[in-house]
Amino acid sequence: MSKKLKNVKAVTEMIAGTHKSQTKTNVSFGETKSFVKREVGDQWTDDEGTLWEQKKGYKVKLGKLSKLREDLTKFPNCKKGCNSYLKPTRNDIYMRGIHGMCFDCVIEMEHQMRIDGTYEEYERKKIYANMKSWLKQAEIEKQAVKTALKAKFVNEDGSIEEWNDMSWEDVEEKIDNEFRLFKENYLKKWEVKK
Ligand SMILES: [Zn+2]
Numbered sequence: 001m002s003k004k005l006k007n008v009k010a011v012t013e014m015i016a017g018t019h020k021s022q023t024k025t026n027v028s029f030g031e032t033k034s035f036v037k038r039e040v041g042d043q044w045t046d047d048e049g050t051l052w053e054q055k056k057g058y059k060v061k062l063g064k065l066s067k068l069r070e071d072l073t074k075f076p077n078c079k080k081g082c083n084s085y086l087k088p089t090r091n092d093i094y095m096r097g098i099h100g101m102c103f104d105c106v107i108e109m110e111h112q113m114r115i116d117g118t119y120e121e122y123e124r125k126k127i128y129a130n131m132k133s134w135l136k137q138a139e140i141e142k143q144a145v146k147t148a149l150k151a152k153f154v155n156e157d158g159s160i161e162e163w164n165d166m167s168w169e170d171v172e173e174k175i176d177n178e179f180r181l182f183k184e185n186y187l188k189k190w191e192v193k194k
Helices: 003-016 065-072 090-099 103-116 119-153 168-191
Strands: 043-045 050-054 059-064
Touching: 050 065, 059 065, 090 103, 103 119, 119 168
Parallel strands: none
Antiparallel strands: 043 050, 050 059
């Protein structure tokens, strides 16, 4: 894992309270604090639960873990008086990621939209947004495929070989064109107002 990814993982665990430094049970008595050498980009929590990050020559306070945890568990778009935040279910947590509100509040919002006649437009937008993010991933994968394919065309001396009368440029163009057509057709379905 790259250092960046490791940090992301560590912080995610620290916020969730599952990091190994927080679940350690066998703390020995008389443990002396040793000097920890930090590298730029390292993140850690101190005894008070404050999260820090090492910068070049200094460290910055990122905030209290409890506060960060609290911010992450908020449902800012729930209707007034909703108390799902007290004991969120898996569905609530899933919906919070998308709408910033709990499952029940989403159901209620969608119900209201159906009454107002704005639901279809909302649903179309939602699907469209999902699709776009999926296509973005597909674009990255297309790029990876192209890179892998191109490697097969390159000779040891660096010159580029032709395959079945097709040059690398032809192949590349074909891949790009097909992907573009696929993408356009795919998005078009959801772009037109019904
Ligand atoms: Zn709610």
